[in-house]
Amino acid sequence: MTQTPVLRIEGMTKRYGQKEVLRDASLSVNEGQLKILIGPSGGGKSTLLQCINFLVTPDAGRVWLKGEEIVRTQKKVLYEYRQKLGMIFQDFNLFDHLTALHNVTIGLVRVKGMSKQDARDKAVYELERVGLKDHISKYPAQLSGGQKQRVSIARALAMDPEVMLLDEPTSALDPELISEVLTVIENLRANGMTMVMSTHHMGFAREVADEIVFLEDGHILEVGTPDKIFLNAECDRTRAFCSKILELYGSA
Amino acid sequence: MPGVGDHVVDMTESFIAIRDALPYLLHGSMVTIGLVCGAMLLGLALGIVLAVGHVYGGQVIRSVVGVYVWFFRGVPLLVLLFLFYFGLFSFLNINLSAFTVAALVLGLISAAYQSQIFRGAILSLPEGQFKAARALGMSDRKSICYIILPQALRLSIPAWSNEYSIVLKDSAVAYALGVMEMMARAHFVASRTYEHFPLYFTAGVMFLILTYLGTRGLGFLEKKVRIPGYAR
Numbered sequence: 001m002t003q004t005p006v007l008r009i010e011g012m013t014k015r016y017g018q019k020e021v022l023r024d025a026s027l028s029v030n031e032g033q034l035k036i037l038i039g040p041s042g043g044g045k046s047t048l049l050q051c052i053n054f055l056v057t058p059d060a061g062r063v064w065l066k067g068e069e070i071v072r073t074q075k076k077v078l079y080e081y082r083q084k085l086g087m088i089f090q091d092f093n094l095f096d097h098l099t100a101l102h103n104v105t106i107g108l109v110r111v112k113g114m115s116k117q118d119a120r121d122k123a124v125y126e127l128e129r130v131g132l133k134d135h136i137s138k139y140p141a142q143l144s145g146g147q148k149q150r151v152s153i154a155r156a157l158a159m160d161p162e163v164m165l166l167d168e169p170t171s172a173l174d175p176e177l178i179s180e181v182l183t184v185i186e187n188l189r190a191n192g193m194t195m196v197m198s199t200h201h202m203g204f205a206r207e208v209a210d211e212i213v214f215l216e217d218g219h220i221l222e223v224g225t226p227d228k229i230f231l232n233a234e235c236d237r238t239r240a241f242c243s244k245i246l247e248l249y250g251s252a
Numbered sequence: 253m254p255g256v257g258d259h260v261v262d263m264t265e266s267f268i269a270i271r272d273a274l275p276y277l278l279h280g281s282m283v284t285i286g287l288v289c290g291a292m293l294l295g296l297a298l299g300i301v302l303a304v305g306h307v308y309g310g311q312v313i314r315s316v317v318g319v320y321v322w323f324f325r326g327v328p329l330l331v332l333l334f335l336f337y338f339g340l341f342s343f344l345n346i347n348l349s350a351f352t353v354a355a356l357v358l359g360l361i362s363a364a365y366q367s368q369i370f371r372g373a374i375l376s377l378p379e380g381q382f383k384a385a386r387a388l389g390m391s392d393r394k395s396i397c398y399i400i401l402p403q404a405l406r407l408s409i410p411a412w413s414n415e416y417s418i419v420l421k422d423s424a425v426a427y428a429l430g431v432m433e434m435m436a437r438a439h440f441v442a443s444r445t446y447e448h449f450p451l452y453f454t455a456g457v458m459f460l461i462l463t464y465l466g467t468r469g470l471g472f473l474e475k476k477v478r479i480p481g482y483a484r
């Protein structure tokens with residue numbers, strides 16, 4: 001592989017007290033790739049994703065964005081780096097006191113220093129892209145879960161990120177709202193966005209992931225194409241997890 | 253034999269006493285309003301700083317805030333007024349008017365209480381929003397200013413309204429420093445005309461009116477800034 005990965009992490013380790021929740025995790029993501037993290041709850045998926053943009057401070061581990069190592073102790077470097085990683089949370093984390101529009105503009109105005117008018121134009125464009133043209137002046141409490149998650153995607157995309165990190169973006173949604181969010185993610189992928197996503201949605205993972213990463217007890221146990229992971233896993237734990245998920249949710 | 257007429261005369265005299273003193277008392281209510289506004293605004297500014305320090309600060313800052321709150325909530329108002337006016341500022345040779353010292357002391361005390369109101373409000377917010385703000389590349393300071401405080405302050409309005417009515421009542425103690433607010437003026441007139449009941453009654457009613465107006469105004473503000481669709 002001659003290509004420089006867009007995002008590379010190495011030796012990511014995190015302990016809470018005595019408990020090691022992430023052990024020496026390494027990963028690299030190429031331009032336009034979609035990596036999907038799977039594994040049991042409590043396996044460390046959220047911790048790994050949040051260590052990538054240092055929302056959780058790892059005990060050890062290094063990160064490179066486009067070949068450049070991130071020195072997280074320099075505040076300015078850290079804040080600029082975070083702008084380049086869009087983050088989507090399981091429970092949306094929209095700013096409750098702001099309309100959909102202002103949820104998107106606030107980062108543009110307060111972080112990127114854009115003028116109010118430019119920010120507004122860009123936010124309207126991003127909200128239209130996720131199908132929320134008619135909802136821009138609603139407050140989070142007036143939106144459905146699927147709409148909230150799409151606002152949060154628009155908010156992240158407006159910052160022009162190099163990589164998107166998505167932490168179970170559909171897990172807090174009612175079943176009938178899941179597909180509207182997955183469709184947006186599929187469109188992102190089709191447009192070449194580089195993404196790392198954790199999900200329990202195996203059908204989706206199998207269909208659209210370039211690579212699947214299986215994480216259990218803080219260990220990355222196996223990495224491979226969807227076909228390999230779902231049909232031909234080398235690791236017993238991976239096979240056991242996949243068959244259990246299939247049992248629970250039907251055919252993948 | 254005291255007849256009905258005597259009472260009529262009493263009542264009339266009371267009304268006359270109130271009428272004559274009213275402009276003087278109303279002037280005093282301006283002083284009271286000035287004291288309370290000054291104290292509440294100082295308490296607001298300092299209370300926010302203390303609350304943010306208490307929630308987000310390190311061990312040292314948290315202890316400093318803790319001691320501050322413990323001190324200003326623990327020492328009686330009158331002691332603090334004398335301590336600052338006759339003690340501290342005389343000792344430091346700083347010449348401040350009684351009004352300024354009273355507003356300052358009321359504000360410092362209110363800051364201690366307000367900091368606990370804001371702290372509770374900040375802690376009641378879902379922490380994911382702070383994470384989301386940082387994920388956008390905001391510094392902690394920006395996240396607190398643009399995301400946390402606008403919501404925490406909204407949530408604080410009912411408790412703040414309560415704090416207002418307490419500071420308003422406490423402001424009468426400024427009388428002890430010779431600040432010519434409502435209570436001091438009522439006392440001044442009453443002790444000369446011996447019309448105690450009508451004057452203190454009027455002063456009491458004026459305090460009630462100020463409480464009512466303030467809490468109504470804040471109730472109106474609370475409705476006005478309520479976040480649409482947000483159940484509380």
Ligand SMILES: Nc1ncnc2c1ncn2[C@@H]1O[C@H](COP(=O)(O)OP(=O)(O)O)[C@@H](O)[C@H]1O
Binds near residue numbers: 044
């Ligand atoms: N702030 C925290 N303090 C203590 N333990 C935590 C904290 N956050 C996560 N953990 C623990 O770390 C482990 C991994 O959690 P998480 O990364 O959320 O897993 P996943 O996202 O795969 O469900 C879990 O056992 C969880 O209890």
Ligand SMILES: [Mg+2]
Binds near residue numbers: 045046
């Ligand atoms: Mg998780």
